Structure formats: C-alpha cells, structure tokens
Amino acid sequence: MMRKLLVLLFLLSLSLPFAAIAKKKEKEEPQTVKVLLKDGSRVEGKLTTDWFRWPAKSINENFKVGQPDGSEREIRSEEVDTIWCSNEKAPWTSVLTPVGKMFKVKNCCWIVKCGPKSANAEILTYVAWANISYGTRSQWEPHNTYCVRFGNDSIAYPFYYPIQNGDFNVKLMKKALKESRPGTAEYIEQYFKKHKDQRKQLREHPELLLEAYEQFLKEGN
Numbered sequence: 001m002m003r004k005l006l007v008l009l010f011l012l013s014l015s016l017p018f019a020a021i022a023k024k025k026e027k028e029e030p031q032t033v034k035v036l037l038k039d040g041s042r043v044e045g046k047l048t049t050d051w052f053r054w055p056a057k058s059i060n061e062n063f064k065v066g067q068p069d070g071s072e073r074e075i076r077s078e079e080v081d082t083i084w085c086s087n088e089k090a091p092w093t094s095v096l097t098p099v100g101k102m103f104k105v106k107n108c109c110w111i112v113k114c115g116p117k118s119a120n121a122e123i124l125t126y127v128a129w130a131n132i133s134y135g136t137r138s139q140w141e142p143h144n145t146y147c148v149r150f151g152n153d154s155i156a157y158p159f160y161y162p163i164q165n166g167d168f169n170v171k172l173m174k175k176a177l178k179e180s181r182p183g184t185a186e187y188i189e190q191y192f193k194k195h196k197d198q199r200k201q202l203r204e205h206p207e208l209l210l211e212a213y214e215q216f217l218k219e220g221n
Contacts, residue, residue, distance in 0.1 A: 030047050030048060030066070031046070033045070033084065033086070034084045036083075037079050037080065038078075038079060038081045043065055043075065045065040045066045045067055046065065047066075048064045048065065048066045049072070050063055052142070059129070060110040060111045060128070061076065061077045061109065062074055062075065077111050078109050081093065090113055090114050091113075091114050092113050093114055093124070094110065095109070095124055095147075095149060095155070096110075096154055096155045096156070097112070097124075097156045097158060111126070112124040112147065112156065115146075115206065116206070116210060117210075118210040118213070120213065120214065121151070121209075121213050122148070122210075123206045123209065123210065124146075124147045124148070124156045126144075126145055128142070128143065129143075130142075130143045130161075143162035145158050146158065146209075147159065148210075157172065157185075158172060159188070159209060160206060160209075170188055173188075174186065183216075184213070187212070187216045188209065188216065191212040191216075
C-alpha cells in the first residue's frame with residue numbers, strides 16, 4: 001500500500017509543472033495572429049490553439065485561429081509563410097528542420113521564430129519539450145533549439161540544443177551539408193573550438209554563429 005502511495009505522489013509531482021502551465025494559459029487572453037499563407041491568402045483572428053502545447057503529437061505543426069462566425073480554422077505548418085503575433089515583435093515562419101524521432105532523423109516542417117539575420121544566413125528557433133535531469137529526478141520542460149538557415153536553403157539546421165541535452169552540436173549539420181555546402185559545418189565547429197568564450201555565450205546569443213559563417217565566407221570558402 002505504501003509503495004502504491006509513493007508511486008502516486010511521484011506521478012502527481014511530475015504533473016504539477018504542466019498543470020501550472022495549463023492554468024496560466026487559461027488566464028491569459030488569447031493573442032491575435034495575422035497569418036500570411038503560401039498561396040497568398042491571409043487569416044486573422046484569436047489564436048485558440050497554439051502550435052506549441054502540451055501534450056501534443058503534432059507540436060509546432062498546426063494551430064487554430066478563431067473566425068468571426070465563431071468557427072475555428074486549422075492551419076498546418078506546410079501552409080504558413082509568415083505569422084505575426086500581437087504580443088511579439090519578431091515574426092514566425094515555417095521551415096524544414098531535421099528532428100530526431102524514434103532513433104531516426106526526419107525532416108519535419110515546423111513553425112519557428114525568426115531571429116537575427118545577416119546577409120547570408122538566419123537564426124531560427126523552435127521550442128520543444130526536453131526531459132531535463134535534476135540529480136535523482138527529471139521533468140519535462142520547454143526549451144529553445146536554435147537552427148541556422150544558409151542563404152535560401154529550404155532546410156534549417158539545428159546547432160544548439162537544450163544545455164543539459166546536448167549544448168552546441170553540429171554533427172547533424174555535418175552529415176546534411178556534406179555535399180551541398182562542404183566544409184561549412186567543419187569550419188563552424190573549429191571556429192567555436194578556437195573561440196571558447198563565444199561558444200559559452202551561444203545559449204544567450206545564437207547570432208554569434210552568423211559571425212562564424214561570415215568569417216567562413218570571407219576566407220573564400
């Protein structure tokens with residue numbers, strides 16, 4: 001009996017963070033979004049179902065917008081060109097990005113936040129749930145993953161994962177860019193090995209990767 005009670009208390013403790021998030025969401029006034037679709041049409045209304053939520057099998061892949069007639073319109077990431085949110089300055093877009101799923105890498109079309117941009121590359125960010133360890137316990141938390149899109153590439157490549165689940169990592173980028181942009185990922189990796197102080201700042205300043213890429217181009221690569 002005691003064992004069952006302990007298990008129940010443990011499960012309840014894991015659910016508390018999500019209950020707090022859900023309660024907070026309920027209190028917040030739904031934000032207004034303006035969506036430009038790839039076919040040129042536009043949708044505007046209250047965001048009734050966010051693209052980032054818990055639980056969700058289709059995280060960052062779809063959302064719903066309330067319409068004047070009281071109905072909801074579901075919009076999938078494949079349809080999205082740009083999203084403007086009433087409470088944020090930076091817009092959102094959709095992009096293909098490699099994501100690990102069941103020990104395999106798959107290109108998913110995800111909704112991502114537009115970040116710093118240079119003449120030749122752009123930082124994009126998606127939020128995902130990560131299981132973070134705290135000594136003898138762990139819990140699921142939302143964390144940013146930073147990606148970089150080079151030029152007009154259709155794919156954005158992750159390079160910085162939640163700090164306790166990977167930190168700076170370009171292994172996936174190396175494999176993906178082996179033929180299309182040879183030497184790019186290798187240069188970036190060596191750049192941050194040389195500039196360790198900048199690597200430590202990537203979590204707060206992902207735009208530092210843009211500087212590394214510009215240096216790569218300046219050296220004639």
